[in-house]
Amino acid sequence: MKPWPYPHVIAHRCGGMAAPENTLAGLRAAARTGCRAVEFDVMLSADGTPFLIHDETLERTTDGHGFVAQTGDAWLRALDAGIRHDPAFAGERLPRLEEAIAACRKLGLWANVEIKPAAGHEAHTGEVVARVLARHWRGEPPLLSSFSGTAIEAAGSRAPQFPRALLVEDLAGDWRASALRLGCRAIHTDAARLRPGGIEAVHAAGLWLAVYTVNDAQQARRLLDGGVDALFTDRIDAICVGAATGP
Numbered sequence: 641m642k643p644w645p646y647p648h649v650i651a652h653r654c655g656g657m658a659a660p661e662n663t664l665a666g667l668r669a670a671a672r673t674g675c676r677a678v679e680f681d682v683m684l685s686a687d688g689t690p691f692l693i694h695d696e697t698l699e700r701t702t703d704g705h706g707f708v709a710q711t712g713d714a715w716l717r718a719l720d721a722g723i724r725h726d727p728a729f730a731g732e733r734l735p736r737l738e739e740a741i742a743a744c745r746k747l748g749l750w751a752n753v754e755i756k757p758a759a760g761h762e763a764h765t766g767e768v769v770a771r772v773l774a775r776h777w778r779g780e781p782p783l784l785s786s787f788s789g790t791a792i793e794a795a796g797s798r799a800p801q802f803p804r805a806l807l808v809e810d811l812a813g814d815w816r817a818s819a820l821r822l823g824c825r826a827i828h829t830d831a832a833r834l835r836p837g838g839i840e841a842v843h844a845a846g847l848w849l850a851v852y853t854v855n856d857a858q859q860a861r862r863l864l865d866g867g868v869d870a871l872f873t874d875r876i877d878a879i880c881v882g883a884a885t886g887p
Contacts, residue, residue, distance in 0.1 A: 651880065677749065692734060701724055753782050789806070811841060849868055850868070
């Protein structure tokens with residue numbers, strides 16, 4: 641197994657707690673802090689356009705209501721995706737995937753793109769996200785991840801040049817067989833559920849291991865020293881600053 645070739649510390653949902661999640665402001669916050677890698681979630685609108693957002697509904701992170709998959713592009717673009725985080729970010733918009741790609745290129749950020757399909761849209765979301773990335777991404781290929789095996793499979797069929805990761809809540813069940821069947825290069829799992837021997841088991845399967853969401857600097861150091869290949873954090877102020885973020 642080749643060594644993990646990407647930064648070891650990855651800003652969760654663009655910029656962690658430093659900015660509204662899944663926004664261009666978050667990408668800028670990560671870059672200012674010194675993070676070289678970001679993670680963000682992508683879901684399709686009613687018009688089939690990939691937008692950065694985590695939830696299937698709009699209420700938690702925007703001033704809108706309803707389901708993302710039932711909302712058209714014009715309505716999504718009119719929403720405020722910053723005000724719920726802090727009034728200082730009022731007016732921040734939900735970015736399209738193409739805008740996030742352009743921002744990553746400008747800011748020198750590598751990305752883990754989590755395919756976050758709404759229920760019933762797994763294959764189509766994986767295919768669209770992979771197609772847009774193949775058309776617009778330049779530089780070190782992004783890592784595509786998802787809890788949905790169907791989405792990963794569709795993305796891999798559309799853009800096999802991009803490495804893929806299977807997201808699991810813990811290292812139980814058939815994670816090894818599923819990851820290998822889907823052609824994945826990595827497993828991403830909950831750091832809080834990582835048990836002794838888990839790191840070795842993932843590496844023995846020929847896979848990289850990244851864990852989420854680590855917000856304590858001492859825990860981050862223990863995990864990286866213990867063999868975890870990468871971690872996702874909301875606390876880019878505490879962990880990206882002064883951390884070893886490169887291979």
